[in-house]
Every structure is written in C-alpha cells, then in structure tokens.
Amino acid sequence: MSVPSDSWQRAALGLSLLLFDPRHLGGAHIRMRAGPARDRVLASIRPMNLRRIHPGITDEQLFGGIDLAQTLEAGQVVENSGFFQSKVNALLTMAERCPAGLAARLAQQLDRDAGHCILALDEGAEPDETLPAALAERLPLFISPDGRMPADWGLVPAGTDTREPASVTASPEVGETLTLLAAHFGIDSLRVPLAALRVARVHAGFNGRAEVTAADVEVAAALVFPHRATRLPEEPGDTSEPPPPPPPDQDEDTGGDQGETSTLPDGDILVDAVRALLPADLLAGLVPAGTAARSGGAGAGKKRKGNRRGRPLPSRPGRLDGTSRIDLVATLRAAAPWQPLRRKAQPDQSGLLIRPADIRLKRYEEQSDRLLIFTVDASGSAAMSRLNEAKGAVEMLLAQAYAARDHVALIAFRGTGAELLLPPTRSLVQTKRRLASLPGGGGTPLAAGLEQAATLATQSRARGLTPTVVILTDGRANVALDGTPDRATAAQDADRFADVLRAEGVSALVIDMSARPQEALRELSARLGAPYLALPRADAQRLSGAVSAALGG
Amino acid sequence: MKTPFPFSAIVGQHEMKQAMILTAVDPGIGGVLVFGDRGTGKSTAVRALAALLPPIRAVESCPVNAPKVADCPDWAELGSKKLVTRPTPVIDLPLGATEDRVVGALDIERALTRGEKAFEPGLLARANRGYLYIDEVNLLEDHIVDLLLDVAQSGENVVEREGLSIRHPARFVLVGSGNPEEGELRPQLLDRFGLSVEVRSPNDAAERVEVIRRRDAFETDPEGFMQTWMPRDEEVRDTILKARRKLPKIQTPDAILTDCAELCIALGSDGLRGELTLLRTARALAAWQGARKLRREHLREIAPSALSHRLRRDPLDEAGSGARVRRIVDEVLG
Numbered sequence: 093m094s095v096p097s098d099s100w101q102r103a104a105l106g107l108s109l110l111l112f113d114p115r116h117l118g119g120a121h122i123r124m125r126a127g128p129a130r131d132r133v134l135a136s137i138r139p140m141n142l143r144r145i146h147p148g149i150t151d152e153q154l155f156g157g158i159d160l161a162q163t164l165e166a167g168q169v170v171e172n173s174g175f176f177q178s179k180v181n182a183l184l185t186m187a188e189r190c191p192a193g194l195a196a197r198l199a200q201q202l203d204r205d206a207g208h209c210i211l212a213l214d215e216g217a218e219p220d221e222t223l224p225a226a227l228a229e230r231l232p233l234f235i236s237p238d239g240r241m242p243a244d245w246g247l248v249p250a251g252t253d254t255r256e257p258a259s260v261t262a263s264p265e266v267g268e269t270l271t272l273l274a275a276h277f278g279i280d281s282l283r284v285p286l287a288a289l290r291v292a293r294v295h296a297g298f299n300g301r302a303e304v305t306a307a308d309v310e311v312a313a314a315l316v317f318p319h320r321a322t323r324l325p326e327e328p329g330d331t332s333e334p335p336p337p338p339p340p341d342q343d344e345d346t347g348g349d350q351g352e353t354s355t356l357p358d359g360d361i362l363v364d365a366v367r368a369l370l371p372a373d374l375l376a377g378l379v380p381a382g383t384a385a386r387s388g389g390a391g392a393g394k395k396r397k398g399n400r401r402g403r404p405l406p407s408r409p410g411r412l413d414g415t416s417r418i419d420l421v422a423t424l425r426a427a428a429p430w431q432p433l434r435r436k437a438q439p440d441q442s443g444l445l446i447r448p449a450d451i452r453l454k455r456y457e458e459q460s461d462r463l464l465i466f467t468v469d470a471s472g473s474a475a476m477s478r479l480n481e482a483k484g485a486v487e488m489l490l491a492q493a494y495a496a497r498d499h500v501a502l503i504a505f506r507g508t509g510a511e512l513l514l515p516p517t518r519s520l521v522q523t524k525r526r527l528a529s530l531p532g533g534g535g536t537p538l539a540a541g542l543e544q545a546a547t548l549a550t551q552s553r554a555r556g557l558t559p560t561v562v563i564l565t566d567g568r569a570n571v572a573l574d575g576t577p578d579r580a581t582a583a584q585d586a587d588r589f590a591d592v593l594r595a596e597g598v599s600a601l602v603i604d605m606s607a608r609p610q611e612a613l614r615e616l617s618a619r620l621g622a623p624y625l626a627l628p629r630a631d632a633q634r635l636s637g638a639v640s641a642a643l644g645g
Numbered sequence: 646m647k648t649p650f651p652f653s654a655i656v657g658q659h660e661m662k663q664a665m666i667l668t669a670v671d672p673g674i675g676g677v678l679v680f681g682d683r684g685t686g687k688s689t690a691v692r693a694l695a696a697l698l699p700p701i702r703a704v705e706s707c708p709v710n711a712p713k714v715a716d717c718p719d720w721a722e723l724g725s726k727k728l729v730t731r732p733t734p735v736i737d738l739p740l741g742a743t744e745d746r747v748v749g750a751l752d753i754e755r756a757l758t759r760g761e762k763a764f765e766p767g768l769l770a771r772a773n774r775g776y777l778y779i780d781e782v783n784l785l786e787d788h789i790v791d792l793l794l795d796v797a798q799s800g801e802n803v804v805e806r807e808g809l810s811i812r813h814p815a816r817f818v819l820v821g822s823g824n825p826e827e828g829e830l831r832p833q834l835l836d837r838f839g840l841s842v843e844v845r846s847p848n849d850a851a852e853r854v855e856v857i858r859r860r861d862a863f864e865t866d867p868e869g870f871m872q873t874w875m876p877r878d879e880e881v882r883d884t885i886l887k888a889r890r891k892l893p894k895i896q897t898p899d900a901i902l903t904d905c906a907e908l909c910i911a912l913g914s915d916g917l918r919g920e921l922t923l924l925r926t927a928r929a930l931a932a933w934q935g936a937r938k939l940r941r942e943h944l945r946e947i948a949p950s951a952l953s954h955r956l957r958r959d960p961l962d963e964a965g966s967g968a969r970v971r972r973i974v975d976e977v978l979g
Contacts, residue, residue, distance in 0.1 A: 192781070267861055275853060
C-alpha cells in the first residue's frame with residue numbers, strides 16, 4: 093500500500109490511526125478553519141470521547157484543586173478532580189491562542205507518558221498564528237487537508253486482525269531509515285523520528301502486521317515529516333554534503349525472516365515520496381536560519397493586557413485562580429443588591445453573603461512607550477545627495493514624535509564607524525541641535541550603523557520601550573565592521589546584523605534616499621522584514637508623510 | 646506514571662551530563678543552564694537526573710523538606726514529625742506560574758471558609774534542598790526572574806504581603822533550559838547560573854540512530870531496558886556519593902588559584918563570581934574523577950561551562966563563546 097497523494101485521504105489515514113490507538117500516538121495537530129468540513133472531521137473521531145479544553149483553562153481545572161464555588165456554597169473544602177488525573181483524550185480548541193505557559197504544561201503531561209492524547213485544533217489564518225512550538229513538536233501527526241472535501245470522505249477501516257502497536261516489532265533499520273530521512277529534511281529534533289517510529293508501529297498494528305514493513309515506514313514518513321521540513325534535500329549529484337549512508341543491508345541477521353516485506357524502501361525513494369508532499373509554500377517559509385518571525389504592527393508601543401500593573405481597565409467577573417487580583421470594591425458592589433434576597437434564603441448566616449459569581453477581578457492595560465531609532469547615513473555620497481532633506485524629514489518626524497510622546501534616538505554612521513549621537517530622549521531641542529551639527533563625509537559603514545541600532549533596540553526593550561528602527565541611507569555598504577573598505581565583507585556584515593535585528597523582532601523601516609532606487613536596499617528591507625520606501629527627489633514633507641504612513645502612526 | 650529514561654542511557658551530550666552531575670556533587674556550584682535546540686534531550690536529562698540523585702532525609706510533614714524538626718519553619722503546621730527518606734525534590738517551574746505560586750501566598754480557601762490566616766507554601770518551598778527546573782527559562786516573565794534571582798542569592802524566601810510575614814529557607818540548584826532562538830537571557834540571570842552548556846543535535850548519523858534505538862527500546866520494553874541500565878545509574882549515584890565525601894579533602898595548590906585569576910582576567914569576565922565558580926566546579930570535577938589534588942586539566946576541562954556565559958556578548962561571534970573560552974584557556978594555561 094502506498095501513501096495517498098490526496099491530502100484528504102492522508103488526513104483520513106492519520107485520523108484512523110489516531111482513533112485506532114490514541115495513547116500510543118500521543119496526539120495530533122489539526123489545522124483547519126471552522127466549517128462543515130471540520131465538523132465532519134471531528135465527527136469522524138467522535139468515538140475517541142474527546143474532552144474539550146480551551147486556552148484559558150486554569151491550573152485548578154487541569155490538575156485538580158479546590159472547587160471555590162462549591163467550597164463557598166457548602167462552607168467546607170470541596171476538592172474537584174483535575175482533568176489530567178485519569179487518562180484522557182483532550183481536544184484543545186482555538187489552539188492558536190494557546191499561551192506558552194499552557195503549552196509548556198501540556199507538553200509536560202505528554203512527556204510524563206501517562207497515556208494522554210492531545211488534539212490541538214488550530215484555527216490560525218496567518219502563518220505565524222499557530223500552536224506554540226513546544227507543544228507542536230510533541231504532537232506526531234499534522235492534519236491540514238486543503239482543497240474541497242470529497243463527498244465520500246471517511247476514515248480508513250482497520251485491518252481484519254489488528255494488533256497492539258506496542259507488540260509490533262521493528263527492526264533496527266526502521267529507526268535508522270527514519271532518523272536519516274529526518275536529517276535529510278533538516279529536522280534537527282530527535283523527537284520527530286521517534287514520533288515517526290511510533291506512527292509506523294501503529295500503522296503496522298492497524299493493518300494486523302507483527303512487524304513494521306516498508307509500507308509502514310513510508311506512511312509514517314509522509315504523515316510526520318513534510319510539515320516539519322526546514323530544507324529541501326540535496327539533489328542527487330550535489331556533493332556539498334555527503335549523502336547519508338544508505339541503510340545497511342543487514343535484514344537477514346536480525347532474524348527478520350518475513351520474506352520480501354522486511355526489505356525497506358530505498359532511501360532515495362522515500363526522500364522523493366516525502367518531497368512530493370512538502371507544502372507548496374515551504375520555500376516561501378524558509379527564512380534564513382536563526383531568524384524568527386517578526387512581531388507584527390509597528391504602530392504605537394505595544395499594548396499589553398495584564399492583571400498586574402498599568403492603567404486600570406474595568407474589572408471583569410471571573411474566578412480566583414491565583415493569577416489575578418480581586419477588585420474588592422467592585423465585588424462588594426456586585427454583591428450588594430442581592431443581600432436582602434440571600435439573607436431571606438439563608439437567615440442563619442451573618443455578615444455579607446458573597447457568592448462566587450460576585451467576584452470581580454482587576455485588569456490593567458499597559459502601554460509601553462515607543463522609541464524611534466533614527467539610523468542616518470552621513471557618508472559622503474549621502475551628504476552630496478540628500479542629507480539635508482533627510483535632516484529636514486527627521487525634524488518633522490521629531491515634531492510628530494513629540495506630539496505622540498515617543499522617545500527618539502539618533503545614530504549616524506560614516507567613515508569607519510557609527511556613533512550614537514543622541515541616546516533615547518524626549519527632548520526635542522537637544523535632538524534638533526545634534527542633528528543640525530551632523531557632519532557628512534566618508535564611506536558607508538552600514539553594518540556598524542545596524543550594530544548600534546540593534547544594541548540600542550535590545551537595551552531599550554529591556555527598559556520597557558518598544559523600539560522601531562528607521563534606516564535612512566543611499567545605498568550599498570562599502571565599509572566592513574572592522575573599518576576596512578571592503579565591499580563584499582561590508583555587505584555580509586550588514587546582512588548579518590539585519591538578521592540579528594529581525595531575530596530580535598525589532599520593527600524597522602528602510603528609507604532609500606538615493607536619486608535612483610537601489611536594489612541592494614530593497615534586499616536589505618526584505619531581510620529585515622521591513623517596509624521599504626524609495627524617495628527619489630522627495631522633499632522633507634513627503635518623506636515624513638511616508639514614514640508616518642508606514643509606521644501607522 | 647512511568648519511570649523516567651535512565652540518565653546513563655542518554656547518548657552523547659557529555660558536557661551537559663557532566664555539568665548536571667557536578668551540581669549533584671556540590672550543590673553550591675549554583676545551577677546549570679542548558680541552551681540548545683529542541684529535541685536534544687534537555688528535559689530528558691533533567692528528569693533522569695531526578696531519579697539518579699541520592700535520596701535525602703527529611704521531616705515527613707515539613708513543607709520545606711527540613712532535615713530536623715528544629716529546622717522546620719515556625720509557621721508550618723507539622724503533622725507527622727517522623728524522619729523519612731525521600732527522593733531529592735526536582736520541582737518544575739512552569740512558564741505561566743504566578744508570583745503567588747512561586748513564593749507562596751495567603752491560603753485563600755482557608756481564609757474564606759474558616760476565616761484563618763494561613764500560609765500556603767509555593768514552589769520555592771518545595772524545591773528547598775533539591776532542584777528547581779525551569780524549561781524555556783528565557784521566556785519566563787521578568788518579575789518572576791527578579792524574584793528567583795533574589796531568592797537564589799539569599800537562600801531564603803521572604804514573603805511580606807497581605808498581612809503575612811513569612812520566611813523559610815530556599816536553597817536549591819537552579820536548572821534552566823531554553824532555546825536561544827526564542828530570546829536571550831538577561832546577563833544578571835545568566836551570571837547566577839554556575840555552569841552553562843550548549844547542546845546541539847548530534848550531527849553524526851550513527852549517534853542519532855543510536856538515540857532513536859535506545860529510546861525505542863525504552864518505550865517498547867521499559868522493564869528490560871531499566872534492568873540493563875539501572876546498574877549503571879547506580880554506579881553513577883555511588884560515585885556521586887563518594888565524590889561528595891571526598892570533596893572537602895581536595896587540595897588546592899596556590900598555582901591553580903593564580904591560574905583561575907589569570908584566566909578570568911584574560912577573558913574579561915565581570916565580577917569575581919567567575920573565579921569562584923570555576924574553582925568550585927573544578928574541585929567538584931576532581932572529586933568526581935577521584936583525584937586528590939586540583940590540577941590544570943580540571944580547570945581546562947570545566948572552564949568553558951563555568952565561564953562562557955559570563956563574557957560580554959558578541960552578536961556576530963557565531964562560533965559561540967565556548968570556543969572563545971577554549972582559545973584563551975589554551976593561551977593562558979599553555
């Protein structure tokens with residue numbers, strides 16, 4: 093049996109295996125938008141007896157604890173049993189909103205090997221709206237069918253004579269093949285080949301085989317590897333890296349006398365099989381190693397909702413779970429109107445009668461200040477062309493920043509290095525003075541400028557500011573970080589710092605102030621994940637307008 | 646719950662395993678930070694360590710695992726005062742943990758139902774005399790980090806809030822793990838970890854295959870696997886106990902002290918914590934290896950773990966600071 097090429101059939105196979113032995117598999121990551129198709133998918137696995145959990149679930153609900161509502165009602169401590177106290181098949185709905193803390197705890201539960209199975213139902217629309225990596229990594233299967241659901245879609249029936257997956261034997265070559273295959277696709281984590289091995293066992297058991305065969309390995313690779321691939325395998329003939337040694341032919345001496353079923357598929361065939369299933373947008377998603385997704389919008393400082401500090405928001409009804417603070421006044425106010433009624437119901441109780449429903453929790457919203465880091469190219473070529481216009485634009489931006497109570501910092505790079513002309517400040521006068529006296533001349537040490545900006549951005553973030561780097565330059569870097577005038581090294585250094593900035597999640601904006609738009613700068617902005625503005629013959633007014641439009645402020 | 650994967654069956658990752666063992670030999674080293682990719686055995690090693698550690702004697706009902714009844718904090722309501730042997734506590738600090746859960750807080754349930762003011766001890770109390778493990782330590786919220794720094798330094802947890810005034814000992818070995826791609830640690834917290842190791846997924850195909858083979862054997866036949874590996878784990882445990890006894894007797898020649906100082910000066914590490922940890926860890930290593938005297942080899946072997954996280958970060962140094970330390974060690978120690 094070969095692997096179905098249709099994504100719906102693959103999904104059916106994955107779900108059938110899941111239904112067959114959820115405990116052995118441990119879970120799946122299902123990424124589908126809500127709709128009739130998803131309803132049918134969920135209906136198909138109804139026999140699993142899924143219990144729903146949601147991203148806002150509290151620790152008490154998960155691990156057991158004191159039932160506050162019952163306790164208050166009864167006047168004595170009532171404990172409730174937690175969700176994970178017995179073996180459970182959990183369905184985590186809205187998994188894309190799962191906070192890192194919950195993901196860590198669920199991952200811990202899976203690591204304990206206590207026989208739980210977690211299905212994460214991910215409704216994310218955007219690529220970066222997805223399950224936290226700590227949990228996604230521990231869920232072997234990934235089910236995300238695309239296209240139209242076939243009308244006759246349904247699960248795959250199990251073989252006639254199924255077996256316990258734990259009793260299925262796998263020859264050492266199976267593990268070896270899967271490990272090498274994972275390495276081939278740039279999957280570093282060793283949890284993944286292990287998961288694939290489990291899937292292979294379950295598939296063998298599902299089909300009533302006592303030993304893992306080539307078909308099982310193929311299915312396991314197809315269900316577990318494609319969405320995790322971080323690179324395309326080298327083409328045969330590409331000798332940049334020695335190809336992994338083919339699995340040695342030792343089938344005979346392992347006692348696998350199962351006839352032709354125990355010969356494993358050739359590594360290359362498997363590679364091709366998995367390659368055919370790689371998601372189409374894999375290449376688009378292959379960002380340079382070490383760059384994380386950039387955090388979204390660059391408007392004002394990020395808003396953070398919390399229940400610890402910041403500007404108070406209206407309090408909300410809720411339960412005390414140890415993560416929040418009670419708003420005493422609001423709680424009393426909520427309880428007040430009910431006192432006569434409750435007194436009538438419970439005449440023997442004295443004092444205030446407060447029910448769990450009255451409890452109000454405090455909420456705060458914090459807005460961190462924005463810091464605009466202007467990184468200005470003051471090299472000779474820039475000075476020739478439009479340094480003065482850039483200065484004018486920065487001044488106009490400063491006025492806006494002043495109105496928005498943003499902080500501003502100024503970095504200039506020229507000659508052999510970069511200089512922090514003005515540390516983060518709100519003083520407009522000081523900024524203007526420094527800017528006016530900014531001299532021009534020398535080479536373009538773009539890398540040095542980016543380094544300064546990255547350092548400043550990290551520092552300011554630690555102090556609670558939300559940094560945005562605005563880079564004004566006229567083109568190609570031609571001075572390397574160590575001050576030598578070497579174009580190639582200079583470009584490399586600049587690229588590496590652009591990666592650093594992106595990995596730090598600093599939002600940025602690249603403004604091209606050369607007379608003709610430069611391709612190099614467009615590449616730089618792509619590397620930074622930043623908007624690019626080319627301003628041929630723009631005046632200060634337009635520049636400032638463009639910047640504020642790009643910054644959403 | 647299944648038994649954790651045996652420590653001695655972890656393939657490779659020598660540096661990480663050694664660092665963890667050394668903190669068991671001398672808990673005063675001050676913790677291990679393990680940074681590396683996902684799925685490289687970080688969590689496995691920590692959980693395995695729990696099973697490996699020699700048990701401790703503690704008062705049965707004491708919330709802070711005190712060794713004697715006299716050492717129990719006065720707020721604790723002791724039930725049984727029997728001394729029992731229990732495994733060294735290894736407490737997980739989950740990412741979303743709140744301040745209340747970490748340091749302890751007013752027992753709300755008792756306050757509401759019985760109108761009593763009682764203290765509900767937190768994770769720090771439970772971790773006393775044991776290990777506190779933080780997975781994804783770099784994602785921990787800042788205010789919790791501040792709190793941990795304070796307690797880790799003073800060895801005492803002080804709670805002053807909501808009309809409570811409570812203090813109890815909180816001496817624990819901090820073990821943190823994380824993935825550097827998701828964020829850096831603040832230098833202040835970095836410095837508090839005695840040792841730091843970087844783990845990478847093995848590049849060697851044979852090693853990777855061996856990992857999978859052992860793990861698979863463990864999953865399919867836990868009992869048989871444990872039978873194979875338990876004796877080795879016990880060996881490690883015995884050696885740890887032996888090393889603990891030997892530790893106070895290790896001689897430290899003055900020349901080695903000079904070496905430590907020169908090394909730290911050459912590396913430009915801030916403060917004196919680098920020297921102190923280097924010396925302590927080297928002594929633990931000497932005890933672990935059964936030596937009587939501290940030698941240069943010990944320093945050389947342990948310097949990268951003890952010092953690499955105390956250097957100023959250079960974002961472009963892709964080789965990692967471990968390589969820098971090794972280079973300078975070679976220069977200084979010749």
